[in-house]
Amino acid sequence: MEQTLYDKLGGEETISKVVEYFYHELVLKDETVNVFFERSDMENQIRHQEKFISFALGGPKQYSGKSMAKAHEGMNLQPEHFDAIVKHLHDALAHFEVSEPDIDQALFKVATLKDDIIYK
Numbered sequence: 001m002e003q004t005l006y007d008k009l010g011g012e013e014t015i016s017k018v019v020e021y022f023y024h025e026l027v028l029k030d031e032t033v034n035v036f037f038e039r040s041d042m043e044n045q046i047r048h049q050e051k052f053i054s055f056a057l058g059g060p061k062q063y064s065g066k067s068m069a070k071a072h073e074g075m076n077l078q079p080e081h082f083d084a085i086v087k088h089l090h091d092a093l094a095h096f097e098v099s100e101p102d103i104d105q106a107l108f109k110v111a112t113l114k115d116d117i118i119y120k
């Protein structure tokens with residue numbers, strides 16, 4: 001089996017650094033999306049980011065469209081919110097010198113859930 005990007009980047013340790021940067025330096029500073037995270041407590045926020053990044057990189061936690069629709073129910077996320085998060089994911093991975101083809105793979109993975117997450 002092909003090695004996942006998650007393992008390639010060094011598993012949990014690297015992932016938590018990516019999460020930290022992605023969330024604190026990019027997502028929380030972006031006024032177009034940070035409002036969604038203000039309402040959830042810090043523990044849930046961190047859990048969210050870890051799950052999000054882990055999913056994007058093919059880590060152990062994988063989701064179905066059904067569970068994603070439920071997790072984002074009532075948020076009415078718009079395509080621009082989704083796209084902003086995807087851009088931050090790109091920039092966070094680039095910051096840690098992940099190659100563009102590897103980043104593309106992660107962004108593609110995340111894009112497969114778009115329809116299950118927006119407009120819920």
Ligand code: HEM
Pocket residue numbers: 033036037039040041044045047048051052055063068071072077081082083085110111113114117
């Ligand atoms: C592929 C993309 C995404 C994945 C895989 C994902 C994953 C998840 C998961 C697993 C949960 C449940 C967390 C838990 O309670 O354990 C969740 C909730 C949530 N998601 Fe996402 N998410 C994605 C995109 C987004 C986007 C684009 C936004 C907003 C801009 C967003 C904002 C939230 C918020 C605010 C919650 C609720 C957190 C809480 O429980 O307080 N998500 N997401």
